[in-house]
Amino acid sequence: MSAIWDLRDFDGHEAVHFFHDSQTGLRAIIALHSTHLGPAAGGTRFWHYENRETAVTDALRLSRGMSFKNAMAGLPLGGGKAVILADRNRTKAAGMMAAFGRMVDSLGGRYVTAEDVGISTADMVEVSKQTKYVSGLPISDQGDAGGDPGPFTSMGVYLGIKAAVKHKLGRDSVEDVHVAVQGVGSVGGGVARLLAKDGARLSIADINREHANNLAKETGAAVVGLDEIMRLEADVFSPNALGAVLDKVSIAHLNVPIVAGAANNQLATPEDGQRIFDRGILFAPDYVINSGGIISVGLEYLGDGDVDEVNRRVAKIPERLIEIWQESDARQLPSAEVADNMAQTLLGR
Structure with missing residues (x-):
């Protein structure tokens, strides 16, 4: 090594x-x-x-x-x-x-x-029990920040998808918008439920086929194979499983105008941000759209706000995405590169 x-x-x-x-x-x-x-x-x-x-x-x-x-x-x-x-x-x-x-x-x-x-x-x-440097613990009061961060991540991704649909497709609602959801565990399943409630058409895939089938019965989604979900013709591809799913081969076969999901490190390499941009696909940088969970556990650890403050900050995720997309459009740079540059500046690098 x-x-x-x-x-x-x-x-x-x-x-x-x-x-x-x-x-x-x-x-x-x-x-x-x-x-x-x-x-x-x-x-x-x-x-x-x-x-x-x-x-x-x-x-x-x-x-x-x-x-x-x-x-x-x-x-x-x-x-x-x-x-x-x-x-x-x-x-x-x-x-x-x-x-x-x-x-x-x-x-x-x-x-x-x-x-x-x-x-x-x-x-x-x-x-x-061994350290105080931990967050995401059960909440003692319903108004406190903390607990399972998954629902806050799901909400941020759902809001981000709605913002992407507005920015790219000019639609104020996700009703009848076709979303292909890869991975429907805690976070992806939450995203699917929120979208289904708004009338979106869903195609879903998960390594746990039984889990996918159960969610399909609940939401009216169509279940497709793992090898099919990324090639579907849809309005949005939402990756919510593990990372590095967007590479030279998979990007070439995408059949959607939008990619927006919760998975971390969706781009296999930095060059893949340029590839997805060159195809005219709107990409929601993963560490921006999926930040709802860390907002929850971060405020819990810092003791800086209750669940209302968490929700208020999660609701601002679309604003950050729109800022990135507007700069991407203006400068003709990949949204992934724009977001990285913003983050690097904040980090003093």
């Missing part, structure tokens, strides 16, 4: 920590991209990686994305991310989350963790 700083996805990261707990078998990576604006905040992903290089790449890309996401959301937080290397069965051994909590605590507050893929609120409770 190459030295960390020689990897393509190393972007001036402040630190990358590797941890191992012999008692539970826990192996984890915590990447700190930037603490320029505050402690590096970002969730923990529990995932099976085919090799350690893939895990490192994921941690580097995700932590950089969190720096940009927090900066663009106006939060006094830097960017970090943790990945726990799961076995093929994604087994969480007894004491594993407690061990991870001690690892987080050893960084002395430079990193603040929360839920991500494969991690639950209950897992965060176990982590919180």
Whole structure:
């Protein structure tokens, strides 16, 4: 394996920590991209990686994305991310989350963790028994910020899709707008439900076919195969599963005028932002449209507002997207590049 700083996805990261707990078998990576604006905040992903290089790449890309996401959301937080290397069965051994909590605590507050893929609120409770540098915990009062950040992420993506439909298609409503949703777990499923309530036509795909079928019965969506969802003729493609789904091949086969979804790091390479722009497709930069969850856990950790304040800030996501798209149109630059430039400026880079 190459030295960390020689990897393509190393972007001036402040630190990358590797941890191992012999008692539970826990192996984890915590990447700190930037603490320029505050402690590096970002969730923990529990995932099976085919090799350690893939895990490192994921941690580097995700932590950089969190720096940009927090900066663009106006939060006094830097960017970090943790990945726990799961076995093929994604087994969480007894004491594993407690061990991870001690690892987080050893960084002395430079990193603040929360839920991500494969991690639950209950897992965060176990982590919180070992460290105070954690968010996304159950709420004690209905008006408090906190709890599962997924619904806030879903709401931000839903509002972002509506803004994209207005900007690109000139339509004030998503009624009868055809949205192809890739991944209908906690966040993607929430997006689908909100769109269905507004009368959108949905096509959905998920690795869990039973889960997709159940959601289809609830929303009236059509279920399609995983290999079909990205090639469908539709108004919007909404990627809500794992990242790097937009590459040279898949972009060439997109049959939509809009891409807007919750998945992190949707572009496989920086060049793919130019490719999607060259095809005339409106792209919602992922770390802007999917920032609802970090707004929730960030305000919870900072003690800076209640659920009404979270909702108020989530409602501003479309404004940030419109600003990016307007500059993209004016300067004829990819929206991904425009957003990156804005974030880099906020980070003092």
